[in-house]
Amino acid sequence: MEAKLIERLEAAVARLESLSAGGISARGLPDGVDEVSSDPSILAFDDLMAQYAARVSAAAEKIGGQVLDVTKLVLEAFSVQKKLLIEIKQTQKPDMAGLVEFLKPLNEVILKVNAMTEGRRSDFFNHLKSAGDSLSALAWIAYTGKDCGMSMPIAHVEESWQMAEFYNNKVLVEYRNKDQIHVEWAKALKELYLPGLRDYVKSHYPLGPVWSASGKKASSASSKAPPPGAPAPPPPPPASLFSSEPSQPSSSNPKQGMSAVFQEISSGNVSVGLKKVTADMKTKNRTDRTGVVSASGKETHSSSPSFSKAGPPKLELQMGRKWAVENQIGRKNLVIDDCDAKQSVYIYGCKDSVLQIQGKVNNITIDKCTKMGVVFKDVVAACEVVNCNGVEVQCQGSAPTISVDNTSGCQLYLSKDSLGTSITTAKSSEINVLVPTGPDGDWVS
Numbered sequence: 466m467e468a469k470l471i472e473r474l475e476a477a478v479a480r481l482e483s484l485s486a487g488g489i490s491a492r493g494l495p496d497g498v499d500e501v502s503s504d505p506s507i508l509a510f511d512d513l514m515a516q517y518a519a520r521v522s523a524a525a526e527k528i529g530g531q532v533l534d535v536t537k538l539v540l541e542a543f544s545v546q547k548k549l550l551i552e553i554k555q556t557q558k559p560d561m562a563g564l565v566e567f568l569k570p571l572n573e574v575i576l577k578v579n580a581m582t583e584g585r586r587s588d589f590f591n592h593l594k595s596a597g598d599s600l601s602a603l604a605w606i607a608y609t610g611k612d613c614g615m616s617m618p619i620a621h622v623e624e625s626w627q628m629a630e631f632y633n634n635k636v637l638v639e640y641r642n643k644d645q646i647h648v649e650w651a652k653a654l655k656e657l658y659l660p661g662l663r664d665y666v667k668s669h670y671p672l673g674p675v676w677s678a679s680g681k682k683a684s685s686a687s688s689k690a691p692p693p694g695a696p697a698p699p700p701p702p703p704a705s706l707f708s709s710e711p712s713q714p715s716s717s718n719p720k721q722g723m724s725a726v727f728q729e730i731s732s733g734n735v736s737v738g739l740k741k742v743t744a745d746m747k748t749k750n751r752t753d754r755t756g757v758v759s760a761s762g763k764e765t766h767s768s769s770p771s772f773s774k775a776g777p778p779k780l781e782l783q784m785g786r787k788w789a790v791e792n793q794i795g796r797k798n799l800v801i802d803d804c805d806a807k808q809s810v811y812i813y814g815c816k817d818s819v820l821q822i823q824g825k826v827n828n829i830t831i832d833k834c835t836k837m838g839v840v841f842k843d844v845v846a847a848c849e850v851v852n853c854n855g856v857e858v859q860c861q862g863s864a865p866t867i868s869v870d871n872t873s874g875c876q877l878y879l880s881k882d883s884l885g886t887s888i889t890t891a892k893s894s895e896i897n898v899l900v901p902t903g904p905d906g907d908w909v910s
Contacts, residue, residue, distance in 0.1 A: 504554065506669040510547050517653070517661040518543060524650035531589045532650065535581055535596045539654075542574040546603050550674065558609070558676035559683035567683045568607060575600045585813065586832060586851075591635040592647075595654060599629035602658050605666055608673035618666045618673055626658045631870065631891040776814075787811060788826075793818045806845050812837065831856060850875055860886070869893045 518540055525536035549571060559567055578597040582590065602625035605618035615621055633651050640647035779791040780799060786808055788801055793815040801810065802823040809828040812820060819838040822829065829848040831839055836855045841848065843862035850856060850869045858867070859878035864886050869875050872893040879886060879900050890896055902909050 507547065507551060509665060509669060510550065513661050513665045514540075514543060514547075517657040520653035521650065521657055524646055524653055527646045528650060531581065531587060532592045532647075535578060535593050536650075538574055538578045538581075539596050539600065539657075542571060542578070542600050542603055545571045545574055546606060549606060553606075553674045553676055555677055555680040556683050557678070557680050563683045564607060564609070571603060571606070575603075586811075586830065591632045591639065592650070595629050595632040595636060595651070597629075598632065599626060599654065599658055601625040601628065602662055605670070606674055610673070618670055619663060622658060622663045622666055626655070628891060629658075630655070631868075631889065782808070789813070790815065790820055793820075810841075812839065825862070831858070869896055872896075 521536055522540060525533045549568065552567075556567070575597075578593075578600055582593045582597050587593065602622045604615070604625070605621045607613075608615050608618050608621065616624055633655060636647055636651040640651075776792050778793045778796075779789050780793065780801075781789055783789050788804065788808060788810040790799065790801075790810065790812045791814055793799060794817060796815075796818040799818060799820040800823060801820070804810075804822065804824040804826050806825045806827055808826050810822055810826050810830070812829070812831045812834060814833050815837045816835045817837075819840070822839070822841040825843040825845065826841070827844070828846045829839070829841060829844055831837060831848075831850045831853055833852045834856055835853065837853065838857045838859075839848075840859045840861065841864075844860075844864045847866035847868060848858060848860070848864050850858060850867075850872050852870075853872045853875065855874040856872070857876040857878070860867070860883045861880050863880075863882045866887045866889065867877060869877075869888070869890045870892060873895060875893065875896045877888065877896070877898045879898065881901060884900060888898065899909060
């Protein structure tokens with residue numbers, strides 16, 4: 466037994482000597498890096514990935530598509546962070562400009578994930594946003610002290626996940642009784658950060674990364690200036706996780722005219738001047754078109770045409786399941802009156818308009834709208850307001866959930882039947898909830 470053990474040890478030593486003779490370490494890294502790679506904190510990071518990342522990856526492989534793509538980017542970001550942790554142990558602490566340049570590889574991966582959430586919402590929008598928002602937790606590596614404007618590393622990881630959990634919970638609710646693979650993905654993603662990353666930071670970097678006192682100096686953007694006569698560098702990339710600019714102030718107080726429109730609707734005078742979707746405008750009754758039908762050409766106005774740069778205005782029922790209301794500008798008389806509880810309504814890119822939904826629908830999403838008013842009767846699942854500015858939403862019946870995300874200025878008008886509505890918000894400001902009181906039903910916040 467002892468002879469076999471000695472034989473194996475001698476074989477291992479011979480193997481290490483042969484690798485060393487070739488200038489490569491036992492871990493396949495340059496000699497200078499291998500010593501750092503064997504540091505307990507780096508080995509613990511490998512354990513973190515093996516224990517938690519594998520579960521996220523396995524679930525994503527079964528789902529495929531955009532979920533798999535965004536999961537690969539999440540794991541790529543963790544891999545980049547490991548490389549940065551190795552470099553930190555060999556690099557002197559840089560100034561702020563040098564730190565931004567040092568963290569650029571991580572920021573580039575995060576920007577790729579954020580780009581996947583832009584544009585029209587995909588069927589896996591909640592997955593993408595959950596993954597994208599979670600990556601801000603990796604910014605704990607930028608902590609340089611109590612005056613750097615960040616929370617302590619452990620708290621930063623926990624706070625960052627709280628932002629991502631808003632969308633992660635949506636995945637859990639949506640697929641709880643539909644597809645357990647998505648539930649497994651959402652749970653595994655959370656465990657990657659809590660307890661995974663949090664406990665790792667708590668054990669090895671509770672006060673932030675420890676830079677080398679005698680290592681190499683980190684290069685900065687200024688040290689990479691082009692030589693004389695070289696072409697000018699490209700413009701800077703979009704605002705990143707590590708170099709944020711204050712958001713532009715915007716008016717979140719809707720005009721009194723919008724409130725006046727809601728008051729008129731509440732009074733019951735809703736049949737005058739409304740733009741109706743009639744039976745001949747539905748897909749099943751159209752002979753000149755297939756697929757989708759547009760209601761935008763049904764009405765002409767003497768005023769300037771409401772045409773958005775993003776595309777032509779739409780008000781149409783697509784595939785019998787989804788109402789698309791897009792790029793409507795200055796239309797105060799939009800209405801959907803022939804709908805059912807299996808249909809959803811998606812409102813995108815509208816401005817200074819009012820839409821009435823006169824019937825029960827499954828879900829309502831208001832995305833990237835400005836000064837938009839939406840009045841609906843009942844919703845089965847939820848009404849969601851995302852990436853909007855100065856919108857007003859009135860529920861005349863019941864709604865289990867109303868969520869507001871990344872929105873500046875939102876007025877919510879609830880009926881007596883919807884006072885038990887669950888309202889959730891994230892990254893939003895100036896949200897007012899008004900409820901009817903008294904015999905006249907006056908609105909109070």
